[in-house]
Amino acid sequence: MNPRDTGRRVVIGVGNDYRRDDGFGPLVVAGLVDRKASDQRLAAVDLRVSDGEPTRLIDMWTGADLAVVVDAVLDDSHHAGNRHELVLESLDALAAEGSASSHGISLGSTVALGRALGRLPRRLVVLAVSGSEFGFGQGLTPQVAAAVPPVIERACELVG
Amino acid sequence: MTHRSDRTLDVRALARVEGEGAMHVRVRGDTVEDVRLDIYEPPRFFEALLRGRRHTEPPDITARICGICPVAYQMSACAAIEDACAVTVDPGVADLRRLIYCGEWIESHTLHIYLLHAPDFLGYPSALELAKDRRDVVERGLAVKKAGNDIVEVLGGRAIHPVNVRVGGFYRTPSRRELAPLREKLRIALDQALETVQWVAGFDFPDFRHEHEMLALVTPGQYAIESGSIATTAGLTFPAQRFEDHIIEEQVPHSTALHARLARRGRYAVGPAARYTLNRQWLSPLALEAADAAGLGIDCRNPYRSILVRAVETVYALDEAVRLIDRYEPPARPFVDVPPREAVGYGATEAPRGILFHRYGLDADGLITSARIVPPTSQNQASIEDDLRRFVAARLDLDDEHLTWQCEQAIRNYDPCISCSTHFLQLEVERR
Numbered sequence: 001m002n003p004r005d006t007g008r009r010v011v012i013g014v015g016n017d018y019r020r021d022d023g024f025g026p027l028v029v030a031g032l033v034d035r036k037a038s039d040q041r042l043a044a045v046d047l048r049v050s051d052g053e054p055t056r057l058i059d060m061w062t063g064a065d066l067a068v069v070v071d072a073v074l075d076d077s078h079h080a081g082n083r084h085e086l087v088l089e090s091l092d093a094l095a096a097e098g099s100a101s102s103h104g105i106s107l108g109s110t111v112a113l114g115r116a117l118g119r120l121p122r123r124l125v126v127l128a129v130s131g132s133e134f135g136f137g138q139g140l141t142p143q144v145a146a147a148v149p150p151v152i153e154r155a156c157e158l159v160g
Numbered sequence: 161m162t163h164r165s166d167r168t169l170d171v172r173a174l175a176r177v178e179g180e181g182a183m184h185v186r187v188r189g190d191t192v193e194d195v196r197l198d199i200y201e202p203p204r205f206f207e208a209l210l211r212g213r214r215h216t217e218p219p220d221i222t223a224r225i226c227g228i229c230p231v232a233y234q235m236s237a238c239a240a241i242e243d244a245c246a247v248t249v250d251p252g253v254a255d256l257r258r259l260i261y262c263g264e265w266i267e268s269h270t271l272h273i274y275l276l277h278a279p280d281f282l283g284y285p286s287a288l289e290l291a292k293d294r295r296d297v298v299e300r301g302l303a304v305k306k307a308g309n310d311i312v313e314v315l316g317g318r319a320i321h322p323v324n325v326r327v328g329g330f331y332r333t334p335s336r337r338e339l340a341p342l343r344e345k346l347r348i349a350l351d352q353a354l355e356t357v358q359w360v361a362g363f364d365f366p367d368f369r370h371e372h373e374m375l376a377l378v379t380p381g382q383y384a385i386e387s388g389s390i391a392t393t394a395g396l397t398f399p400a401q402r403f404e405d406h407i408i409e410e411q412v413p414h415s416t417a418l419h420a421r422l423a424r425r426g427r428y429a430v431g432p433a434a435r436y437t438l439n440r441q442w443l444s445p446l447a448l449e450a451a452d453a454a455g456l457g458i459d460c461r462n463p464y465r466s467i468l469v470r471a472v473e474t475v476y477a478l479d480e481a482v483r484l485i486d487r488y489e490p491p492a493r494p495f496v497d498v499p500p501r502e503a504v505g506y507g508a509t510e511a512p513r514g515i516l517f518h519r520y521g522l523d524a525d526g527l528i529t530s531a532r533i534v535p536p537t538s539q540n541q542a543s544i545e546d547d548l549r550r551f552v553a554a555r556l557d558l559d560d561e562h563l564t565w566q567c568e569q570a571i572r573n574y575d576p577c578i579s580c581s582t583h584f585l586q587l588e589v590e591r592r
Contacts, residue, residue, distance in 0.1 A: 016224070016227070017224075018205075018206075018224050018225075051227030051321075052227070053227055053228065053271070054275065055271060055275070055302055055305055055306075056309065058302075059306065059309070109286065109288060112288050113287060113288050113291055116288060116291040116292045116295065116298075117291055117295060117298060117299065117302070118295075136205035137205070
């Protein structure tokens with residue numbers, strides 16, 4: 001048996017669908033929910049949405065063998081729609097970074113807090129996309145919307 | 161001392177406030193010339209979004225304004241719509257609303273105490289450093305908070321943006337059996353919350369006293385949460401229906417937000433300290449005992465001690481939740497019908513950070529013709545600015561780094577839910 005099959009796997013979409021591109025994570029998870037019945041790779045996967053509040057995020061991934069976090073980020077590249085894949089080790093560098101969204105404590109700081117509390121998943125992968133609009137309103141910008149299908153596919157590969 | 165005659169300090173983000181906004185302080189010599197809180201207000205976006213929607217939709221839509229206090233938005237929305245439609249919910253449903261609201265108070269207060277505010281008093285830059293040194297303490301905070309999450313999840317269907325709340329009641333009400341495991345968790349959390357009060361009572365609080373008029377709901381016989389009349393420390397009382405007669409929102413040049421003031425009176429403060437000052441006698445015996453042991457007096461006018469009030473209110477919310485579960489009998493029906501009518505309805509409830517007001521105009525078909533939402537943080541802006549003005553004036557000898565850090569702490573006293581009222585928060589201290 002694949003050791004991974006014995007552990008909990010969770011995909012967490014972080015964001016707020018009333019804050020334009022910040023709705024990317026929840027939209028990816030909605031896509032995974034739609035696909036769950038027809039895609040065996042998702043059969044035993046916990047699909048969750050989070051507003052990024054750190055303690056809830058930590059609760060969601062505590063005890064997981066694999067956690068895939070999907071989020072929109074505001075980076076310096078100014079290339080909306082750019083995709084990034086980060087693993088646990090590289091997230092430490094984000095600990096000091098502020099958050100583009102209204103989460104208050106950044107994802108990097110949440111990872112660091114989870115580590116200090118001994119509450120990190122065994123594997124943590126962040127699938128991020130660069131956003132450009134985080135103001136109030138519904139709907140992703142076209143570049144970010146275009147990243148939804150490939151990130152759904154990548155999440156399926158990771159948990160499969 | 162690094163006192164210079166001309167300097168500017170710019171902090172790019174005010175950490176450990178829920179969201180982001182902007183604070184600007186200008187100092188010339190020994191005089192604080194200007195203090196400005198610049199904010200953007202998402203409720204205005206939601207007010208526009210609500211127009212033309214059905215009268216049953218505000219609880220779900222407005223819950224999305226804030227991930228920290230969605231229940232408050234749902235409860236104020238329900239109260240306003242039910243007021244417009246002249247509907248009263250069954251007592252059992254009212255109890256469940258109070259119970260889910262207790263859950264939100266527990267979550268929100270504990271998050272603020274442990275992750276956002278306590279590090280200030282203990283000299284840590286953030287909760288991360290606190291957790292590295294005192295993992296046991298942070299674990300205790302997370303355990304208490306989890307008890308609040310569990311209440312919201314059991315009653316609301318999920319922990320964030322609950323989906324089980326509807327106009328007229330709930331889509332589904334729990335059985336006594338479903339609430340039983342919750343009660344056991346709450347009892348454990350109650351002991352941890354009492355330890356939290358003792359822990360916080362040992363902090364060193366700066367000496368500071370404000371004279372703001374304080375405003376909160378009051379419900380004789382019980383600590384106000386989900387209902388009540390509005391009262392102030394200066395003796396003014398009025399129902400939610402008269403909120404807009406007494407609370408005037410003014411446009412100020414430096415902010416896209418409206419500043420709330422009491423008509424013909426001026427600035428005022430809402431939140432835990434105001435609630436405590438106006439409702440102390442209605443705390444449960446256990447919470448009152450904890451407040452007395454912690455040294456809270458008959459009022460709380462030192463904003464730094466608001467963390468202590470939050471700790472006491474957490475004890476109260478847990479105690480009250482246990483009481484509500486113990487007397488719970490599933491209501492005969494989970495909700496009452498709320499047939500629409502052409503009217504205007506008003507609702508005010510006590511969000512963790514203070515009074516949250518909603519007003520909706522409906523047409524005869526139940527379509528929303530107008531909506532107005534006044535969140536607590538908007539109401540506290542003038543008081544925060546006044547505190548900052550006095551606070552900075554007394555600490556001009558501090559260097560920029562320490563002054564900025566202490567200003568941030570002064571702002572955090574009010575636990576500003578900037579998710580509700582602002583987008584980006586930057587702190588800028590400009591010295592000339």
